[in-house]
Amino acid sequence: MELFYSRDIEGGICRLDQDESGHCVKVLRHRNGDEIAVIDGCGTLYRCRMTSDSPKGVEAMVLSCEENWGAHPYRLHMAVCPTKNNDRYEWFAEKACEIGLDEISPVIGEHSERRVFKTARIEKILVSAAKQSLKASVPVVHEPVTVREFILEHGRRSFAGAQDDRLLLIAYCFEDENVPRRSIKEVLEGYEGQDIIVLIGPEGDFSKAEAELALANGFIPVHLGPSRLRTETAALSAVSAAYFRMISME
């Protein structure tokens, strides 16, 4: 099934941008009258009939739409420090999107080697991953913030709503410390909500101060088992653990 992506769907008219239009008309040779399927990146699939087959700007008439198409039954926000090589972060993003992910926050830790992060490329990768894995929702990539800023923004203390049933997790080694950690699987098994945030540190781990701030703001320290995982592998393992837990609740 071939999916197109458009942010410009209004009043029953869907417009594809130049890239998508070229792919639709030049590569796939679609013509006026053809039916195409378009995702809006926000969870809705639109079935449309083409009314203009210009390779510069395809237009189509919306025939029907389906909300929450290909959606997973929970919300997962991964806050992951940039990896030394960008391509490792990119495949994490692609795979996490295939499995089930809603938001990515690149977070810069005190021990992070890479302190700059470009979100544009990741966004492109997430759009193709969503299309490829038949999801109408494309995960949101936030602009980079420091670990400290992320914790203060998303921690329990800053929660505005009535009741906070989010699960806040931080994967931290706490080497040479006696902070009791439970396995992420065990903590997930005990969780009955649907809204999970996971903090994954840089190769050099979080600083002690960052970890203490996270705990003070309601993040639960978890470990990912005995294996020594790279940042992107740890992050993807957490995505899998959350996925298998949450689908087993259906």
Added chain:
Amino acid sequence: MELFYSRDIEGGICRLDQDESGHCVKVLRHRNGDEIAVIDGCGTLYRCRMTSDSPKGVEAMVLSCEENWGAHPYRLHMAVCPTKNNDRYEWFAEKACEIGLDEISPVIGEHSERRVFKTARIEKILVSAAKQSLKASVPVVHEPVTVREFILEHGRRSFAGAQDDRLLLIAYCFEDENVPRRSIKEVLEGYEGQDIIVLIGPEGDFSKAEAELALANGFIPVHLGPSRLRTETAALSAVSAAYFRMISME
């Protein structure tokens, strides 16, 4: 911690090949008398003292050794069809090794697009992944066989031992069929053994005949949840599911 890899450890003498020797002497500037740590790829870590610092062939005297160093408490054999792009198979191998893997069998299905597979490159990747994730055991990569051959070799019917407590799984869609499938997580939760084999099909899935042969040979059909995963993502998710299950038994 810097690890070297050698298959040539005998009579208390460890020899590094030319690549490893060059890295040891030219890059890391180790000299006679230095202590180095060497894995044999079979599960043992050797602490050695260098007696020759030739960049062509380092020799070292074994001081002590540690068996099952960085080992995981189970055996996992992944039989995975080649992906269209080799690099996708390569990252699966790297990540699976980091998390916990013992054997990889590239299997060629009736619906496989790629029918050739070079094991040499994957072996190199697995050696670096094992070193990087501090494991003394490097997963074994078998030569490619057909899915049919793999099933006949590893299925229940061919089992020679006294009691077969292996868990044999096949991830198959069984679209348009009424074969009941359980989630891989659910099946793993009910498993008390330590020896798991998982069959992961090509993009075009297994053929009906392959799936029936697998079931007839004791493979349990499992699904990986509602998400539509690429071959390599499905394979890595299965590795994570097995990992989180088996470490939770410790």
